[in-house]
Amino acid sequence: MTKTLTRKLAAVPALALLGIAAVLALLVASPGDFSDAASHRDAPLITEDPTADNTDVYAFVSREPGRQDYVTLIANYIPLEEPGEGPNYYHFSDSALYNIKVDTNGDAKPDLTYQFDFTTKIGDVTPNTFLYNTGKIGLPPNPADPASKYTNLNQPTSYKLKEIKGNGKGQTLLSNARVAPINIGPKSTGTQAEYEALAEAATHNAGNIKVFAGPRDEGFYVDLMGAFDLINVRDPGVDTTSGFNVHTIALEVPKSRFQAAGDTDGVIGVWASADRPSLKVDDDDDDDDGGKKMTQVSRIGNPLVNEVLIPLAFKDKYNATQPRKDGQNIRDYIVNPGNSQGGAALIPILNGLTGCTPTNDRTDLELILLKGIPNGVLPGFAGNQDTQNRGGPVAADVLRLNYNIAPGADANKLGLLGGDTSGFPNGRRVGDDVTDIDLKAAAGAVLHVLGAINCPASLTLGDNVNDNDVPYLGEFPYLATPHNGYNHDHDHSSLSSPMVAAGVGGLGLLLAAGLVAPRAVSAIRRKESED
Numbered sequence: 001m002t003k004t005l006t007r008k009l010a011a012v013p014a015l016a017l018l019g020i021a022a023v024l025a026l027l028v029a030s031p032g033d034f035s036d037a038a039s040h041r042d043a044p045l046i047t048e049d050p051t052a053d054n055t056d057v058y059a060f061v062s063r064e065p066g067r068q069d070y071v072t073l074i075a076n077y078i079p080l081e082e083p084g085e086g087p088n089y090y091h092f093s094d095s096a097l098y099n100i101k102v103d104t105n106g107d108a109k110p111d112l113t114y115q116f117d118f119t120t121k122i123g124d125v126t127p128n129t130f131l132y133n134t135g136k137i138g139l140p141p142n143p144a145d146p147a148s149k150y151t152n153l154n155q156p157t158s159y160k161l162k163e164i165k166g167n168g169k170g171q172t173l174l175s176n177a178r179v180a181p182i183n184i185g186p187k188s189t190g191t192q193a194e195y196e197a198l199a200e201a202a203t204h205n206a207g208n209i210k211v212f213a214g215p216r217d218e219g220f221y222v223d224l225m226g227a228f229d230l231i232n233v234r235d236p237g238v239d240t241t242s243g244f245n246v247h248t249i250a251l252e253v254p255k256s257r258f259q260a261a262g263d264t265d266g267v268i269g270v271w272a273s274a275d276r277p278s279l280k281v282d283d284d285d286d287d288d289d290g291g292k293k294m295t296q297v298s299r300i301g302n303p304l305v306n307e308v309l310i311p312l313a314f315k316d317k318y319n320a321t322q323p324r325k326d327g328q329n330i331r332d333y334i335v336n337p338g339n340s341q342g343g344a345a346l347i348p349i350l351n352g353l354t355g356c357t358p359t360n361d362r363t364d365l366e367l368i369l370l371k372g373i374p375n376g377v378l379p380g381f382a383g384n385q386d387t388q389n390r391g392g393p394v395a396a397d398v399l400r401l402n403y404n405i406a407p408g409a410d411a412n413k414l415g416l417l418g419g420d421t422s423g424f425p426n427g428r429r430v431g432d433d434v435t436d437i438d439l440k441a442a443a444g445a446v447l448h449v450l451g452a453i454n455c456p457a458s459l460t461l462g463d464n465v466n467d468n469d470v471p472y473l474g475e476f477p478y479l480a481t482p483h484n485g486y487n488h489d490h491d492h493s494s495l496s497s498p499m500v501a502a503g504v505g506g507l508g509l510l511l512a513a514g515l516v517a518p519r520a521v522s523a524i525r526r527k528e529s530e531d
Helices: 014-027 190-201 222-229 256-258 303-310 312-320 323-329 331-335 346-354 363-371 434-443 456-460 507-513
Strands: 003-006 054-061 070-081 097-103 113-119 133-138 151-152 157-165 170-178 201-208 208-219 245-254 268-280 294-300 399-402
Touching: 054 268, 054 294, 054 399, 070 097, 070 256, 070 268, 097 151, 097 245, 113 245, 151 170, 170 201, 170 208, 222 346, 245 256, 245 268, 294 312, 303 312, 303 331, 303 346, 312 323, 323 331, 346 434, 363 434
Parallel strands: none
Antiparallel strands: 003 268, 054 070, 070 245, 097 113, 097 268, 113 157, 133 151, 157 170, 201 208, 208 245, 268 294, 268 399
């Protein structure tokens, strides 16, 4: 038997990482089963490899005027980055591959993979300093050339971007493309406007695809500590992620690209992953990969699935396996959590709060999280279940988007639950309140789809964090400017965002009455800032 050991070269001693890899290898039946994993510290092993840790993935029809024929795909990594942690600041790992994957036909296999391979050069200006930059960081001399470097940046990061089709054939879209620098402070990166000019210089055009890589504000707002203190909800909630950053890869892809890759119904499945080099031992066969094979160590599709719905004993295996295996691997945890996990699982805990949350036979959550909502189930919603795969869509934790649904004029943060068919769980926008949506749905806000009565108490659930700590952008890459290391805090007040606050209206009332929409699942990421 061939065992694959992941050699994680992150922020942990090499032997420790090899130990982690060994565990991952034994968790999965065969090397071919490896895929992706993660969210904010969502599994034991990935906490030791933060630069490969997926935090969130987003997929939505671009809201910028004139860009409705494009879909924005975003994946974030490195959870809860403290902005001032220098002089060796957070950066993408040179030894990892970062992927955004798209299934165009409902078989839970990637038909398009956008793969980022990063390189950081230490001491690019001079090795004879301890500093990240040798002066105020300036715009590249030739901003139109992705390979033109920022001035005075002593640790520049660049990347190669490949587009890989389902048959394994790939093409390089960008080479040596610059990554946005860290937002250090006024002497190094200037005012917020000056920093944004630096960040805008890291947005590149790869043919008809727009690309960005670099630090951004952590846009997932949630009261994490309230959630993990045995679901100890407080009012107002505290936005635990306030003042922190993440590292982002973002793409704006024309819909025609998905159609060329086999999509015919306008529904795609999206997830993100990170891979590390593998070291083969116990080799029984004649294959020689030279130790260059890659092993998936992290993945994420729908928010909060691995974080709060999957039990501790399976979290690492989830991170190491392919979405197409989710039907056999994780379905029971989502559909029958009472029987498969017992009273300590999230949904039984929610039943203890509401008194009316079913703990088994949760076909509503199976549709929302694993298969998509069929057309015709919810009046006014064309559905986001793929219709192309013979035998129906393969059950998989991927973010499903019907990109034929145009963005509404007024976005509602409760997405489909709030009557907004262009929001979560139809894809996910940066401002969607996925914590509240998931809590309500998991507690029983959409049971009518099963012919049952909704749990009335479910509609009152939430983490009382209702906005991000800083405003999102109205254009690509949509996530806000990263906090600077010199002047930031973790106690921001809630700000109004362009999205409508919590109200459940119109179509949302139908859902609340019991029809079908709120994607339910993952459940607890507290959102937002403290007043």
